[in-house]
Amino acid sequence: MNQVLHLDEGCSHTRPPGVDEPILSVEGLVVEFDTSRGVVRAVDGVSWSVRAGETLALVGESGCGKSVSALAVMRLLAKPAGRIAGGRIMFQGQDLLSLTEGQMRERRGRDIAMIFQEPMTSLNPVLSIGLQLAEPLKIHMGMSDAQARERSIELLGLVGIADAERRLAQYPHHFSGGMRQRVMIAIGLACNPRLIIADEPTTALDVTIQAQILELMKDLSRRLGITLVLITHNLGIVARYADRVAVMYAGRIAEEGPAARVFAAPRHPYTVGLLRSVPRLDRARGGMLETIDGAPPNMLHPPTGCRFAPRCRWRQDICATDPALRQVVPDQSSACHFAEDMPPPPQPLSGHALAPPNAGAMLLEVKGLTKHFPVRMRGFFGGTATVRAAQDVSFRIGRGETLGLVGESGCGKTTVGRVVLQLEKATGGQILFDGEDLATVSSRRMKELRTRIQVIFQDPYSSLNPRMTVGGTIREPLRKRLGFSAIKAQARVEELLDQVGLLREMADRYPHQMSGGQRQRVGIARALAMEPDFIVCDEPVSALDVSIQGQIVNLLAELQGRLGIAYLFIAHDLAVVRHLSHRIVVMYLGRVMESADRDALYAEPLHPYTRALLDAAPIPDPEVERGRAARALTGELPSPLSPPQGCVFHTRCPLADAQCRSVIPPLREIRPGHMAACIKI
């Protein structure tokens, strides 16, 4: 606590939230970018403000202008392409746009700090942490080397980095992603700024680390009275941490108001759609997700009138005229002609409940799968170490069933998927597909079986050949593997495009002419082309925006219901997995922690790691969030090169004791069909 008092010295800007004039207000901001295809108005007359001590969340999907408007506040837009074409940015009664570059530089890092999305690339790889941390202290506060060092040590302690003195001499690559983000926060805090702008600060991090970082930011901003502008696409984060929220769409503000009110009674159809399309952890799935149709507009040619109208379910004739952002109820504004009628009652959810698991008809059975990767160590005679990417993993998937495989990065979930696909050879164990062991089957037989096992990849941008048309991509396996004639293949391509909800004429397009969601549909069509029994879906929606995620999740569910395909659904997001899966396997550091039927797992998680994962994921509802205790899992993910002895989770487990350090807990059936690997339950 001493440290905090010290930090507070000389700055008395801890005022009760919401009393004061705004500390920062953006008024009618217009930002334009020159591109090779014309001028894009990324931000078009946006206004938002934040009062001292408050946390404002800017929410929206990629390309909506939320990051751009924040960078404009810092006057750090990419030059020369980006420019501020209009508006004012008032900070402490002064228009930041009227300052000279030199005056603006003095404010950056001193009065306003910014934390960026990508901790892995936001720190300079060739400069020591100490130097990067001391820089603002020396420049803004005129500290000497010794003073800056002392203060840096204090700051690292404040953001929870132990052994600060030694770590100052280290370089970014010595730090994990979460630790780097802590360093970024320390840099942000260095000069006691009045305002911190955090641009998707946890998007690149695992869910348990995300919770740690957000708790830290919330705690520090409260204690030090720092105003926070939080940019995010994650509605759960907004619900948990924001006082106010501004929802952006296509370069404009759709809705603005207190977070609690916006979540309880959204006044813009876009907000309504967003809130309803997020798969939620706290709700049992009820068939299809409600989604927003279509995709955000191309900002080169934004639609006239209401920009959301083309995707809006409640569109009327009047929507061809531009709705102004206006106050609907005190303190809450919306840019919709029908804001008063919002929110409409939820749509009756259309059919297609999850296909019932076809019990008995086993399709894939994985028994004791183990995969080790040798890793060369440094030095001439360094030898090799072994990464145990998967240890004794077992599960079964029935026909037409979905198994969700969940865990944080490095838990081995993708490795398991790759081994099942036989892209990697297993070190041990059996993979029985329809009774045949894929690990020992001849390569000729495997080739035949491959048509029945397909894959959908995470990244719809890099998993399609950019020089092949969509039709060509889908047609290739039909012609080459199934020996279709050109005419027959063409007919099948059209049928597949229909099935995944793409227009037939899109067959002639190239991947770069399509949006992320459309590309993922192409990936699904390619997988469906072989009429598989089984598809490995490796994080198929994690690269997509919320409103698009829902569409793809629905499509996968619908295809399963219609075609009886089984999925191995790999994801890090428990909410998405919950929505689609019949059974769920939770992995940590290469081992299965828990495996259970969906409802049992979410209703009564047994393993402390599963519980931690569920606790860490914020739920997009401030009411619910208020009732949840913030229990962020402590510690970092250990290196898979040297996993902890005994139970791999004991280093971070709240229940762990001496016994856990020596005994590797077996996966045992605690309730019928509900297995967990923990000796404490």
Next chain:
Amino acid sequence: MLRYLARRVALMVPTLFGVALLTFIMLRVVPGDVVEVKLRADGGYVTTEILERERARLGLDKPLPVQFVDWMTGLVTLDLGNSMWTGRPVAEEIGVRIGLTFQVALMAAFISVLIAIPLGTISALYRDTWVDYVVRIFTIAGLAVPSFWLGMLLLLLLLTVFHWSPPVTYTPFYENPLQNMAQLIWPALAVGYRYAAVVARMVRSSIIEVMREDYIRTARAKGVFERLVVARHAMRNALLPAVTVIGLEFAFLLGGLVVTEQVFNLNGIGRLFVEAVSRNDFVLIQALVMLLAAVFVTMNLIVDVLYGVLDPRVRNA
């Protein structure tokens, strides 16, 4: 670090051995040898007997594997053998010329790096302005203009405008630095122009790339002075690829001096090389190839060590 170095040095041996083997075979595959050139060059009649005797004297009659082993043993004991043409030790032939060539190469490297780094940086920072265009024209010309031709232009310019031509005889630097410089600065400029152009273009593109990195934005968001953003945050990252080019170009430079030495009438390694090849002087050719290969490999090593110094990620890996 020491371990890493030892490993790198150890890896140089197989590389050099490979070069030796290839050179040896290639020279033997091509018909003709030094004896033919020497004795039959003027079209005079020489009996086969005399040719054979001369070959025996030079060891050319031995089976190829034996010749190769002999050469290798010589290399290991640092005995490069005698020139087949002059009969003088190869080490001596190279020794009297190597100083000049290395000096020219070093001067060229020094001048061009001194010009190229600031030029490339300015060009990147003022991208797509007239400054950048001027630099780009200057550097593209450097790539296009052959250095020997530039050398001739330089000589002509000095002669017609200043009515002065550089000294013809070589004076070692330690005897008379001024005289030495007056002679060697011109070839250094002639070959250094291309060198500077290559490095400047590399520096330009890598600064442009680095300035887009997230950590540059972070530095600016901290309120770091723009000068410091470039000098501290961008330069060290941008120099990494430039160091590779500087190192490899230096090695190329030694080979590239062949023609330029002719133009400036310098008796250096390049010239010796041309002569050795025209005379099929196997021993000398082999020694020179090995020398250049050694320079190449060493430059590579130096580049890698510099990488370690500049980039902490390499240092610890």
